[in-house]
Amino acid sequence: MAAAPAVEKPAEAGARQVFEVQLTNFSGPFDLLLNLISRRELDITEIALAQVTDEFIAHIRRIQAAEGEWKLDEASEFLVVAATLLDLKAARLLPAGAVEDAEDVALLEARDLLFARLLQYRAFKEMARHLAARLEEEDARHPRDVPLEPHFTRLLPELLWRHSPEEFAAIAAKVLAPREEQPAAVGIGHLHAPTVSVGEQALLLQELLQGRGALSFRHLTEDAASRLVLVARFLALLDLFRDGAVSFEQAAPLSELVVRWTAEDERWTAEADEDDDERGAV
């Protein structure tokens, strides 16, 4: 990524200000992206996304500088978006026709996914605006919510109470005990599947391909036990392709995609890949 804008590197106080401004401006990468797009009055369905890439990168660098360190989960979201944007921009810089078909496809897919998620986010943002308006309107009305009239209170069934002070204290102790600090980072306790390593999937693909030379994408993914594995394998293929370890052949759009092993070294090492820090596991 490009160097941080020099303008944004002032004294502590200045950095602090930037930090606050950033936080009030947006939350999350989609919010930032939408913000940038709307400021330039761009339509997010246009390729114009490439035009806001620099701004996006500059923004996240500034936050990083101000905050000192990233929370891992947030950082990864920002980085995924940033990486996709950079890919898109890179593609735009190349002379027309100079890109290979397969790369185009991958790029289009990345772009579509980013657009899709951005659209989805925008839709919910719009719904949030709607909810806010509804809530505000409803705030103007107050429900009748008055204490029960005394003569009805007397009719309530006699309360059965069977707790000793000690039992009652135990209830209090349980409720008042500090709750398990919910991690500020993403908890993974609720994640369903075990994490799948892109690196491992790459090695697996390598074994499959080196044995047989070329295989269809369908064949390479048909034993994927879950969607998660499928995604990881897809990402692994993209990594392999970028490193020149495989090539793609496709006779016609939407026809069978054939993957061929092209690396010369015996062992292609996924671990050497810097990108793995960002999406080594999904």
Added chain:
Amino acid sequence: MSEEAAPDGLELPVEELPGGLRAAVEAILMVADRPVTDEQVAAALDRPAGQVNAVLVDLQREYDGYTGSGSQGAEHSVPRGFELRNIAGGWRIFSRKHFASVVADFVLDGQSARLSQAALETLAVIAYRQPVSRARVSAIRGVNVDSVVRTLLQRGLVVELETDPETGAVLYGTTALFLERLGLGSVDGLPRIAPHLPGLESLGEYDETTY
């Protein structure tokens, strides 16, 4: 306060009391501290729910200033300072909207602290995607939502519905209070999200796996 009416525990059918069924329904509305259904009112009065519903609808119209079928005559009349609304699955009396500033002094302990933008967005995702896990909401918003979800839980706007049998993740949904605060009858009353977003369903799937 003049008339000393019949004593408690009387066995007269409500129709024979001054004001009749209509007033009896009103009396119940006065002590309700949450939305009440046709059936709840009908049960207390021992009358068919359909009949009670007709009375409620009629009262609603009368309070709003339409007295066509009411007992007051056939003219247009002045709206009352309160309104009867059918929301969150039940009927409840509210102060009329345009007196908001006048009423505000008398309902000091209002629970209506503003929701942050993050809370609103998270609430929107939960409302439209329920039952939904925190992980999925996070994926859609692109940020961690743990603390925001906690706030929404405290405010009583969302609740833990169940545990996903497959993943063990807690799934969240909105509450009756949410509907009440929005003045909605049910979740179906939320505006359709479709116009904003074609193909949303399949996207949701995608988000779940990428997180």
Added chain:
Amino acid sequence: MSEEAAPDGLELPVEELPGGLRAAVEAILMVADRPVTDEQVAAALDRPAGQVNAVLVDLQREYDGYTGSGSQGAEHSVPRGFELRNIAGGWRIFSRKHFASVVADFVLDGQSARLSQAALETLAVIAYRQPVSRARVSAIRGVNVDSVVRTLLQRGLVVELETDPETGAVLYGTTALFLERLGLGSVDGLPRIAPHLPGLESLGEYDETTY
């Protein structure tokens, strides 16, 4: 009528809103959660107390079925299901007395002789943290506690102690009845649970400020 310009926040003088001053007074009466005096209503509406008192008396008569000076015409009319009573200088709307039996049926439906787990836990928090606001109890329990606190109020186990001078929130505490039930002489007799709770104070503060 010595009416001046609109009071604070209100764009239009109430007389120009649908229903006018009369409806504005009704709006207040319907949602006020305690009896209100002529002066309180007059202050909120920025009208002379005498004028407001006349409206209140007139409303009382109308609800009782005498519409002589009301807006509905000059005839005798049907009493409403609610009545406006003036007790000890304060006005409050009640359900009409002769519907007491149906209202009682409604109120008692589903009432249990036992406290729910939610009510017990809320009571525990109030007992050990009093005086405490609903918002804070909510923050500690992680859910909205409005309806549970209402139940405890109705049961006479907790009471509104005072208003927080800073936030204006109502602060709750336990009652003599509560101590009686536990067989204790005073709140100091509650078993100590302190050892677990070094950092609790700050936790509470934090939670409260996050929404």
